[in-house]
Amino acid sequence: MRATILFSTLLVAFTKSFGQISGKAINAKNEPILFANVSLFDAKDSSLVAGATTDEEGAFLIASLKIGLFYIQISSIGYKNSKTQSFIIDNANTALKLPTITLLEEINALNEVTISAKKEWNQHTPIGKVIHIQSSLMTKGSNALQVLERLPGVITDRRNNQLSLNGQSGITILFNGRKMPMSMEELMVLLESTVADNIEKIELITSPTAQYDADGSAGVINIIFKKNENEGTKMNFSMTGGYGYREKAVISIGLSQGFKKADVYASYSFLHDVSKSGFRGEGTSDKTFLLSANTATFSGITRRFQNTHNANLTTEFRPNTKTTFGSDFTFSFANTHNLVNNDVIWEFKEDDYLGFKALSDGLNKRQSIFSSVYFKRKISKKSQLNTDASYIHYETNSPALIEAEYFDREKNKVVPYNPLFTSGNRGESVSKIQAGLFKADYTAQLSDKISAEFGVKGSISKNTNDSKIERKTDNNWEIDTRSQSVIYSKEKIGAVYLQCKFILSSKSNLHAGLRYEYWQRDFNLYKEAFTTAKLFPSLFYTYQLNDNANFSINYNRRISRPAYTDLISNLFYNDPTFIFSGNPLLKPTLTDVLKADFVIKGLNVGLSLQHDLHPILRYQITTNETKDIGISSPQNVDYQKSINLFLNYPIQIFDWWKLSISSTTSLRNYKISYSLAPAKKTFVFENVNFNQTIRLPKSFEVELSGWYNFPFFEGANSLKGFGIMNLGIAKKLKKDKGTLQLSLPDLLQSFSVYTHISGMTPIVFNINTVSNWRDETAFYRIIKLNYSRSFGKPQKSVKYSTSDEERERVR
Numbered sequence: 001m002r003a004t005i006l007f008s009t010l011l012v013a014f015t016k017s018f019g020q021i022s023g024k025a026i027n028a029k030n031e032p033i034l035f036a037n038v039s040l041f042d043a044k045d046s047s048l049v050a051g052a053t054t055d056e057e058g059a060f061l062i063a064s065l066k067i068g069l070f071y072i073q074i075s076s077i078g079y080k081n082s083k084t085q086s087f088i089i090d091n092a093n094t095a096l097k098l099p100t101i102t103l104l105e106e107i108n109a110l111n112e113v114t115i116s117a118k119k120e121w122n123q124h125t126p127i128g129k130v131i132h133i134q135s136s137l138m139t140k141g142s143n144a145l146q147v148l149e150r151l152p153g154v155i156t157d158r159r160n161n162q163l164s165l166n167g168q169s170g171i172t173i174l175f176n177g178r179k180m181p182m183s184m185e186e187l188m189v190l191l192e193s194t195v196a197d198n199i200e201k202i203e204l205i206t207s208p209t210a211q212y213d214a215d216g217s218a219g220v221i222n223i224i225f226k227k228n229e230n231e232g233t234k235m236n237f238s239m240t241g242g243y244g245y246r247e248k249a250v251i252s253i254g255l256s257q258g259f260k261k262a263d264v265y266a267s268y269s270f271l272h273d274v275s276k277s278g279f280r281g282e283g284t285s286d287k288t289f290l291l292s293a294n295t296a297t298f299s300g301i302t303r304r305f306q307n308t309h310n311a312n313l314t315t316e317f318r319p320n321t322k323t324t325f326g327s328d329f330t331f332s333f334a335n336t337h338n339l340v341n342n343d344v345i346w347e348f349k350e351d352d353y354l355g356f357k358a359l360s361d362g363l364n365k366r367q368s369i370f371s372s373v374y375f376k377r378k379i380s381k382k383s384q385l386n387t388d389a390s391y392i393h394y395e396t397n398s399p400a401l402i403e404a405e406y407f408d409r410e411k412n413k414v415v416p417y418n419p420l421f422t423s424g425n426r427g428e429s430v431s432k433i434q435a436g437l438f439k440a441d442y443t444a445q446l447s448d449k450i451s452a453e454f455g456v457k458g459s460i461s462k463n464t465n466d467s468k469i470e471r472k473t474d475n476n477w478e479i480d481t482r483s484q485s486v487i488y489s490k491e492k493i494g495a496v497y498l499q500c501k502f503i504l505s506s507k508s509n510l511h512a513g514l515r516y517e518y519w520q521r522d523f524n525l526y527k528e529a530f531t532t533a534k535l536f537p538s539l540f541y542t543y544q545l546n547d548n549a550n551f552s553i554n555y556n557r558r559i560s561r562p563a564y565t566d567l568i569s570n571l572f573y574n575d576p577t578f579i580f581s582g583n584p585l586l587k588p589t590l591t592d593v594l595k596a597d598f599v600i601k602g603l604n605v606g607l608s609l610q611h612d613l614h615p616i617l618r619y620q621i622t623t624n625e626t627k628d629i630g631i632s633s634p635q636n637v638d639y640q641k642s643i644n645l646f647l648n649y650p651i652q653i654f655d656w657w658k659l660s661i662s663s664t665t666s667l668r669n670y671k672i673s674y675s676l677a678p679a680k681k682t683f684v685f686e687n688v689n690f691n692q693t694i695r696l697p698k699s700f701e702v703e704l705s706g707w708y709n710f711p712f713f714e715g716a717n718s719l720k721g722f723g724i725m726n727l728g729i730a731k732k733l734k735k736d737k738g739t740l741q742l743s744l745p746d747l748l749q750s751f752s753v754y755t756h757i758s759g760m761t762p763i764v765f766n767i768n769t770v771s772n773w774r775d776e777t778a779f780y781r782i783i784k785l786n787y788s789r790s791f792g793k794p795q796k797s798v799k800y801s802t803s804d805e806e807r808e809r810v811r
Helices: 002-014 142-149 183-192 803-810
Strands: 018-024 039-043 046-052 058-065 068-075 087-089 095-097 122-125 127-130 154-157 164-166 171-175 200-206 219-225 230-243 247-258 260-283 294-320 323-348 353-380 383-407 424-445 449-471 474-477 485-503 508-523 530-546 549-560 570-573 577-579 589-600 603-613 616-623 632-637 637-652 658-674 679-696 700-709 712-714 715-717 720-731 739-743 752-757 768-774 781-791
Touching: 018 039, 018 508, 046 058, 095 323, 142 154, 142 183, 142 247, 164 171, 164 183, 164 219, 171 183, 183 353, 183 383, 508 720, 720 752
Parallel strands: 018 095, 171 219, 577 632
Antiparallel strands: 018 058, 039 046, 039 068, 068 087, 122 127, 127 200, 154 164, 200 219, 230 247, 230 781, 247 260, 260 294, 260 768, 294 323, 323 353, 353 383, 383 424, 424 449, 449 474, 449 485, 485 508, 508 530, 530 549, 549 589, 570 577, 589 603, 603 637, 616 632, 637 658, 658 679, 679 700, 700 720, 712 715, 715 752, 720 739, 739 781, 752 768
């Protein structure tokens, strides 16, 4: 009730309009220019006073003016900027209509992006960052996961198949604004199978507003793929060859055809990669089921043979200036062969000795289909309706065979007396995910000072998994009943939201949003469904201090729900002494964030206070009630409180040398209760990321980028600092013959992660282990050479009014 009264009061207060300027923008053919940027400047000091955007008829209106001398500048992609003569507003009630403004086409504005005129790598936005990944020389020949590893604040943990943002777990991954209803492990595999050449940009959304799903306590990563934006025919071709442990290759081709009222974009890419990674470690424990305390040394080396095919078809039809129909279809097929050598040596207190060698031979076949249709309708000059329906199908089959041998100190083969130590395992896991989603939002300009967006969303997803593991005992195979499971899960999410923007003055505005979400997940293994229904508020205030500085403060509440694979209790293992399991008692994470941002001349400083209730950490070691085996499973941290400082500073050292530095520093305090005894820890987390480009004579360019994570704690464990540095060199060939790029990822071969299990507090069986995981780049020097070229030139820019752009205008 109070919120309704507040919104009504603000609505009345800001609907009154004062002085205003109107006009229209057209091109040389007398056609209206849609969604051009209109900026009003004070003629005395050229300071920005107000701004607007042209509608579908090319018209614009700027209201709430002060008295003075002004001029207007209009800009639009594909056209030269146009500036009016100065004019006077002599009292607050003036209504001035300007003569029609004609913009001239800039023929070469949208030709192939050259090395010397590309977008900023890291662009700050009020709700996060936009990373234009094609501006980086390291993108060509990479997959989406490798690109994410290089983004500021993003940490990819390939040991555990996890992602974090600014050191916080709980991330939602979107493809073109659509949520992927998968576990993080499945998403990591999908990202590794996605060719980065097809990606236009990535949004790191750390302060989501009500338009976004409430899921993802750390924020949202939105991966936006390329599409056609020009009339005419154009083809892009890219080919990469490389070598590290073994050969690497990527081929990508895209073809676009743009018409006045329709566009078609099709692409195909193929990725082949043979890689190697692994870990080694040692430690002690007093596992009672092994009869006595022991020292263990262990290692696991993985060789991966991967082949992936991706195909995409995007179409859009605009029968008139008010209506748009579109569709998007993406198909992916991947086949991966994994060979893993596991070695363990146990030395017991009584001088007993047991060696273990195993070869895991596994295949993983995956296919995915992402399809969507959308409809946009301009209801009036001040309102628009957007609808989107999507279908996702993801299927994987993963058979594996593990053959094991045991030996004594003299390397003689032995048969262990403990039945836990089997001579082999074989298993298969078949999973399928199907999801349907529908969403609609309506945007409206209620007055000169108030705009609003109202939206609804509904989704249904079905997950099935049929898995089992057989144990080889005395040359006979028998099913391990602990691991056999047929799981069926159904998830429903319904949401409704309202987001309003109030223009308080020419320099400040307020965004207020409220989102309601209902979530239900049913398991065939449990009698009761997991159900939550909550409200998620968001507030966002911005103030423009001057042309070069602005300030903002925002608050939002988020939730991270456990993935279905985190909850299911089926067991699997690759070490006889440990099993991997879900945790049906997991709770969702609730996160509250209060954040302030200050931007001056490109320098962005952010400070936030964050409270996480029951954050989820995966692969934490516990045991069962009888304490006869170790269990690795997800666990809830009791809480985590943090004070976070964010810095981003682009530095133009010279015209030919540009540097961008980002950092995250956090003071954190958390508590866990799943260890031997409840424990608290306060520590400082810090991440540094940099990217610099140097333009050299004869169309050469050099890029040096990298990141470093300082030592930090993760649940009961501690990790040493680790990071990498990348080098790229590009040469643009003459007469538009294309571009050659040489890339050396992990130049110093330093991608090595040291983890101390129980480094924060003692855990079950008094396990005290240190392990070192190394990426392929730490084993071998990787070299990639890429050639890319574009054919054809766009005839004319087409400016889209996508739902994402509409949301940006509401913000």
